[in-house]
Amino acid sequence: MRPAENIAVEELTEGQARAELARLANAIARANRTYHTEDAPEISDAAYDALKRRNAAIESRFPRLKRADSPSDQIGATPSETFAKLRHAVRMLSLANAFDDADVTDFDARIRSFLNLPADAPLAYTAEPKIDGLSLSLRYENGDLIQAVTRGDGETGENVTQNARTIADIPQRLTSAPEILEVRGEVYMSHADFEALNVRQAEAGAKTFANPRNAAAGSLRQLDATITAARPLKFFAYAWGETSEPLATTQMGAVARLADLGFSTNPLTTLCNTPDEMLETYARIETQRADLGYDIDGVVYKVDDLALQARLGFRATTPRWAIAHKFPAELAWTRLEKIEIQVGRTGALSPVARLHPVTVGGVVVSNATLHNEDYIAGRDSKGAEIRDAKDIRIGDWVQVYRAGDVIPKIANVDLSRRPDSSQPYDFPTKCPECGSDAIREEGDSVRRCSGGLICPAQAVEKLKHFVSRAAFDIEGLGAKQVEMFFVDDLLPIREPADIFTLEARDAANPLQKLKNRDGWGETSATNLFRAIDEKRQIPLNRVIFALGIRHVGEVAAQDLARHYGNWAALTAAIDAARPAEQRHEQAETALRAERQTAQNEGRRARITETRNAVWEADPPLPQPAIEAWNDLIGIDGIGATLAVSLISAFHQPAERASIDRLAAHLRIEEVSRPATDGSLVAGKTVVFTGTLEKMTRAEAKARAEALGAKVAGSVSAKTDLLVAGPGAGSKAKKATELGVETIDEDAWLALIGAA
DNA sequence: GTGCCTCGAGTTCC
DNA sequence: CTCGAGGCAC
Missing domain, CATH: 1.10.287.610 (Helix hairpin bin)
Known part of the structure; x- marks a missing residue:
């Protein structure tokens, strides 16, 4: 044997x-x-x-x-x-969504306005069913399939090449293909294959899958490719990443080329010349939906002309030239058993509905978000009613759907089944985790725990944020481990700096070493310490983001890092701007009071006077404070609210001490300005003013940024270049005063054309 | 002052 | 993925 x-x-x-x-x-x-x-x-x-x-x-x-x-x-x-992680040569993006006809006509209008096309100019779109599977990028070099990578976070995905090779729809070799070609599409499973697979799984005593998409995802991500080979996966090609030569000049043409190369492409793909035709195609595909034999969750529209796609470019995570028109979500009724309050890292109290489990769109749902106080009461942020029945109560029968097919939400309440004894939900005014007052600021929709780092929920959530993927991303130290270490008495992690003293404290601890604990061993302990060591050197933007300061997300952190370049300059600027920040807050308080009095007295508020009075009050602000403040809020995308949040975080004594302790353990990498050799405008700060005739402002900004330039709103000493169209006024004057180079639109186009 | 557009924060399930 | 709100252009 x-x-x-x-x-x-x-x-x-x-x-x-x-x-x-x-x-x-x-x-x-x-x-x-x-x-x-x-x-x-x-x-x-x-x-x-x-x-x-x-x-x-x-x-x-x-x-x-x-x-x-x-x-x-x-x-x-x-x-x-x-699975090894692999970086995509060209990012795999997700799509913006449309939920009704108006969103589709808005999409068309937005594109026309961006391209500066009149409403009656011809503009064609493709419409194709949106397959409900998982996206995959296939890389061919000299015709050979060399790599298959899942979407992952769009930047990097998992290497599933061996598994992809077992899928019959994916050619191993292409003839007459470009030297380099990345084909993108969707791996999916047909209804018939899904049901047959579940029968086999059940007979073998193995787990059955909830829906075809999960079955496809589970099958593709098998570690043993022979298991994938036994699973009936299919593939539709509909897009591409890096290519050494253009596939075609239109979307339709490119998809036809993919079909020529031997890929399955979706036969329902249609060319539409007007938004009305797009909506007709949507309606037609929706009627065919049940008979297709595979799951789709909407229709995708794309601008057909690839040159226009290139001009439209991308927003942060989505292309401007495509949108997914989603089918209406499936609904299900169930009973709301309980409302629980979670406390987030900023102290936000978020109500979550615990539901009697119910199947919605192929998945069992037992929780749903209730957003905030007003949502439970049945009002939106402007006080308008958002559903037929006014409020949501414990014990109610509620209608659940999965927004965007993911996040469970409550659409409505069945008042006829509401128990007579039920009471409106009483939203807590104390933090359920630490008992501090939970305060709702004027004009804010969120109630927040005022406990700060005293509140264990906030402290632990901040730590989780600190180790999250876009922040320190420490392998082996995820949310679970953070929670465990947070409550650990022998080897606690209560603040970020504790992470970097973990190994030393463990070594100094004679009683119980980490490696001797249950669930830990020599390997896992040394792996963790090594993973922590790897992150002692870290880019500035990650450190800023990791601090978890309100309003400072990934993008703002990146902007700050690029502007200040290094940690010392950043902290120095924040310290210098502190007096101005206090003056700003005093001015805002004075302004609120003035508005109130003005309203009572039935006169207009004296806004500028009130503001100036505070700024010019004695003692006068030191000049460096004003400069540092103006420099900070002069950064494109950073305004007063964010500046206040940043500066006050650094001047909260406990928080500042914690930040300083952390910084002492780190070698923070300076941010190098983008290389200037790639493009003539890379790393330059550019301001546009006046009327642009060849392109719209949005387009000008997007293209400049794509070339590595920074686009600012106003001219300052930091501005490298002013692009002035006809009708330029004060900005052009200021540029002349400051000696900033000024060019017209044609010169600008020549400059980036040459780049 | 108003109306987009983008970013930040929070959330679910696999 | 969505909502709210900050930032900025008009």
Whole structure:
């Protein structure tokens, strides 16, 4: 008889599987030991990965046999991480959504306005069904399929090349293809195949899938490609990434070219000449939906002309030239059993509905967001009623849907089934986690816990944010571990700096070392310490973002980092601007009072006078404070609210001390300005003024930014270039005064054309 | 002062 | 993914 280790996972009996899991746990543990304690590992990385993959495959086939000491539970060894991460040559973006006809006509209007096209100029769009599967990018070089990568976060995805090779719709080789070609499309499973698969799964005692999309995702992300091969996956091509030569001049043409190359393309793809035709196509596809044999969740429209697509470009996460028109969401009735309050990192109290579990759109839903106080009461931010029944109460029958097919929300309440005894929900005014007052600021829709870092919920959420992907991204230190360390008495992590003293404190702790704890071992402990060490050197923008200051997200952090360049300059500027920030807040307070009095007295508020009075009050503000403040709020995208938030965070004594302790452990990387050699305008700060005749402002801004320039709203000493169209007024004058180079639109186009 | 547009914050389920 | 709100252009 063959030894169990040579038997394919599918063919193992239960007994053989149990023995194999024991053998693999042993072999992996041994490999870990030799890898970490000796210079010469006994097995190659590839062989090690193979052991881990086989272990995971057996565990997924025989979940009951999973061992308590399973290697797949060790930190940094979750199954998804055994796929290598690969960066996309061209980002894979998601699409903006349209939910009704007006959104579609707005889309057309927005594009015309961006391109400066009159309403009656011809403008064609493609319409195609939006397949409900998972997107995949296939890279071909010299006609050979060399890489298949999942979408991931759009920047990097998982390398599933071996699995993609088993999909019949994906050609292994292309003839007469461009030298480099990235084909993008959707992996999906047909209804018939999905049902047959579930029957097989049930017979084998394995887990059945909730819907075809989950089945497709689960099948593609198998560690053992032979399992993927046995799953009936299909692929539609509809887009492309990097190409060494253009596929065509239109979207329709490019899709036809993909079909010529041997890909399946969706037969319902239609060319539309007007928004009305787009809506007709939508309606037609919707009527065919039930008979297609695969899931779709809407219709995607794209500008057909690829040259126009290039001009339209991209917003932060979506192309301007495409939109997904979603089908109406499925609805389901269920009972609201309880309302719980969660406390977020900014102290926001968020109500969550605990629901009697109900299936909506193929997924069992048991929670739904209730947003805030007003949403429960049935009002939107402007006080308008948002549903037929006024408020939502515990015990109500509620109609649930999944917004954008993901986030469960409550659409309506069945008043006829409301119990007589029910009471309106009483929103707490104390933080449920720490008991501090929960305060709702004037004009704000959110009630916030005032406890700050005293509040354990806020402290732990801030820590989770600190280690999150866009921040410090420490492998092996995710939300779960943070929660565990936060309540740990021997080796606590209560603030970011504690992360960087973890190893030293563990070494100094004679009682119980981390490696001797339950669920931890030598390997996981050293892996964690190493992962932490790797992040002691870190880019400035990540540090700023990681601090979790309100209103300072990824983009603002990036803007601040680019503007100040290094940590010392940033903190110096914040400290210098402090007096001005206080004056600004006094001015705002005075302004509120003035507005109130003005209203009572039935006169207009004296806005400028009130503001100036505060700014010019004695003692006069030091000039450097004013300069630092103006410099800060002069950054494009950064205004007074954000500046106040940033400066006050740095001047809260406890918070500042925590920030300083953190900074002492880090080597913060300076931000280098974008290279100036790529483009003549890269790294330059440009201001547009006057009427632009060849392009709209939005287009001018987007194109300048794509070339690495920074577009500012007003001229200052930092401005490198002013592009002035006819009718330029005060800005052109100021530029002359400051000696800023001024050019006209044609000169600008020549400049970027040459770049 | 008003009306877009983008970013930030919070949330669910796999 | 959505909502609210900050920032900025008009």
